[in-house]
Amino acid sequence: MSVKIGLLGFGTVASGIPFLLQENGEKITAAAHNELEIAKVLVKDEEEKNRLLAAGHDYHFVTNIDDIVNDPDIQIVVELMGRIEPAKTFILKALNGGKHVVSANKDLIAVHGPEIIATAKQNGLAFYYEAAVAGGIPILRTLANSLTADKVTRILGVLNGTSNFMLTKMVQEGWTYEDALKTAQELGYAESDPTNDVEGIDAAYKAVILSQFGFGMTISFDDVKHQGISNITPDDVAVAQEMGYVIKLVGDVKETESGISAEVSPTFLPQTHPLASVNGVMNAVYVESIGIGQSMYYGPGAGQKPTAVSVTADIVRIARRLTDGTIGKEFNEVSRETKLANPDDVLSHYYFAINTPDKKGQILRLAEIFSVEDISFEQILQTKANGTSARVVIITHNMSQTQLEAVKSRLAQEADFQVVNTFKVLGE
Ligand SMILES: NC(=O)c1ccc[n+]([C@@H]2O[C@H](COP(=O)([O-])OP(=O)(O)OC[C@H]3O[C@@H](n4cnc5c(N)ncnc54)[C@H](OP(=O)(O)O)[C@@H]3O)[C@@H](O)[C@H]2O)c1
Structure with missing residues (x-):
C-alpha cells in the first residue's frame, strides 16, 4: 500500500523530495511503514507544467488546487510554495477537505499558525512544519x-x-x-x-x-x-x-x-x-x-536537500501515524497561558556607539546621563577622534529594556550626543 502525496509547488525544496525518495527509498518506506508516492503536483500554469515535463519530471502536474483537495486517494498535502497567499487558502482548503498537511512556510505559520493549527485540530488532522525553523536542523x-x-x-x-x-x-x-x-x-x-x-x-x-x-x-x-x-x-x-x-x-x-x-x-x-x-x-x-x-x-538552515530532509521526515511521521492509528496529535502538544515579560524584567548588557564633539568633559557628562537612569558602565572606550568629533563606545552592566528606552530618549535630547548604534551584549 502506498500513501499518496499532493505537492503544492515544485521549486527548490519540493524538487528535493523525489531525490530522497529515490536515493533513500528503502529506509523511508521502513520508517513510514508505507511507500510514499507523489501522486500530483500543483504548478502555477500550463507553461510551467510543460516546462517541467520537458525537463524530464515525470509527475501528474495539475494547475488547480481542487484537483488535489478533491482527490480521495491523496492523504497528505505538502505546501512548498511560500508566502502567505494563496498558501494559507490552499492549506485551509486541504485541512477542511480531510488532508494532513506539511509545510515549511515560516512566514505563514508565524502569522497565521494559530488559525491553521486550530483547523487541523478540529478536523483531527496533522499539521507539521519541522523545516520552518532552521531548515535542515531538526x-x-x-x-x-x-x-x-x-x-x-x-x-x-x-x-x-x-x-x-x-x-x-x-x-x-x-x-x-x-x-x-x-x-x-x-x-x-x-x-x-x-x-x-x-x-x-x-x-x-x-x-x-x-x-x-x-x-x-x-x-x-x-x-x-x-x-x-x-x-x-x-x-x-x-x-x-x-x-x-x-x-x-x-x-x-x-x-x-x-x-x-x-x-x-x-x-x-x-x-x-x-x-x-x-x-x-x-x-x-x-x-x-x-x-x-x-x-x-x-x-x-536552508538548501534544497537539508530542507527536503525535514519536510520528508514530517511526511514519514504522518504516514507512520496513519498506520499506527495515532494520527491527529498536534506537532507541539505543550501549551501554556501566554504571558509577555514586563520590560523591567528583560535584562541585558548593551553596547552604545555615540558620536560627540571632541571636547573636555564629554565622558563625564555621559556618565551623568546614564547614572540618572541607574545604568553603570562595564567598559568605555574612545575609539576615534577626527579633528572635531570623537566616538565613545560604552558597554553597560546589566540593564532593563525600560532603562534602555529611557536613556535613549535622554540622549536624544542632548545636542552633543548622537547615538549611532545600540546592540545587545551577551554576558560571559
Ligand atoms: N529554500 C530553502 O532552503 C528553504 C528553507 C526553509 C524553508 N523554506 C520554505 O519552503 C518553502 C518553499 O521554498 P523554496 O525555496 O522551495 O521556494 P521556491 O523555490 O520559490 O519554490 C516555490 C515554488 O512554488 C511555486 N508557486 C508559487 N505560487 C504557486 C501557486 N499558486 N501554485 C503553484 N505553484 C506556485 C513557485 O512558482 P514561481 O517561481 O513561478 O512563483 C515556485 O516554483 C517556503 O515557504 C520557504 O520559506 C525554504
Whole structure:
C-alpha cells in the first residue's frame, strides 16, 4: 500500500523530495511503514507544467488546487510554495477537505499558525512544519519530544543564513554591508528584495515558532522586537573584535519572572560563546535548560536537500501515524497561558556607539546621563577622534529594556550626543 502525496509547488525544496525518495527509498518506506508516492503536483500554469515535463519530471502536474483537495486517494498535502497567499487558502482548503498537511512556510505559520493549527485540530488532522525553523536542523521535534522532560529557560539562535553569511564576511574579511549584500545576492543567498533577511523579520518569524515549542506560549509576530543588520558599520565590527566579541544577528527567546520575551537583534557574543563560531550560511540554535544545561543544534538552515530532509521526515511521521492509528496529535502538544515579560524584567548588557564633539568633559557628562537612569558602565572606550568629533563606545552592566528606552530618549535630547548604534551584549 502506498500513501499518496499532493505537492503544492515544485521549486527548490519540493524538487528535493523525489531525490530522497529515490536515493533513500528503502529506509523511508521502513520508517513510514508505507511507500510514499507523489501522486500530483500543483504548478502555477500550463507553461510551467510543460516546462517541467520537458525537463524530464515525470509527475501528474495539475494547475488547480481542487484537483488535489478533491482527490480521495491523496492523504497528505505538502505546501512548498511560500508566502502567505494563496498558501494559507490552499492549506485551509486541504485541512477542511480531510488532508494532513506539511509545510515549511515560516512566514505563514508565524502569522497565521494559530488559525491553521486550530483547523487541523478540529478536523483531527496533522499539521507539521519541522523545516520552518532552521531548515535542515531538526530543532522543533527536538524541543517537542527530546526535551519534553526538561524546562527550557532561554533559546538563542543564529536563525538566518543570509544575514549570517553577510556578517561573517563583514567580520572576517572587513567587507562593508553593501559589499556583503551584493555578493549574497550574486550567490543566490539573498533575494532581490532582501528586507526579510537583513531586517531580522525572517528570524523573528522563527522566534515566534520557537517560543511555542520551547515555552508552550503562542506569541504574535508583533510581540517580537526586531532589529536587522543594515545599520552595522565597519567601526562596530572592529570595536567588537577589539573588546573580545563577535557580532551576530541573534534571536533570543527567554522566560523572565513576569513572562516571555522574544527579540531579534545584532548581538555582541563573547568570542568563546558556541554561537560565535557559527559562520557563513550555517544556522544554530542554542538552548539553555534546567536539565541538560546548555545544548546547541547546528547545521544548514536552508538548501534544497537539508530542507527536503525535514519536510520528508514530517511526511514519514504522518504516514507512520496513519498506520499506527495515532494520527491527529498536534506537532507541539505543550501549551501554556501566554504571558509577555514586563520590560523591567528583560535584562541585558548593551553596547552604545555615540558620536560627540571632541571636547573636555564629554565622558563625564555621559556618565551623568546614564547614572540618572541607574545604568553603570562595564567598559568605555574612545575609539576615534577626527579633528572635531570623537566616538565613545560604552558597554553597560546589566540593564532593563525600560532603562534602555529611557536613556535613549535622554540622549536624544542632548545636542552633543548622537547615538549611532545600540546592540545587545551577551554576558560571559
Ligand atoms: N529554500 C530553502 O532552503 C528553504 C528553507 C526553509 C524553508 N523554506 C520554505 O519552503 C518553502 C518553499 O521554498 P523554496 O525555496 O522551495 O521556494 P521556491 O523555490 O520559490 O519554490 C516555490 C515554488 O512554488 C511555486 N508557486 C508559487 N505560487 C504557486 C501557486 N499558486 N501554485 C503553484 N505553484 C506556485 C513557485 O512558482 P514561481 O517561481 O513561478 O512563483 C515556485 O516554483 C517556503 O515557504 C520557504 O520559506 C525554504
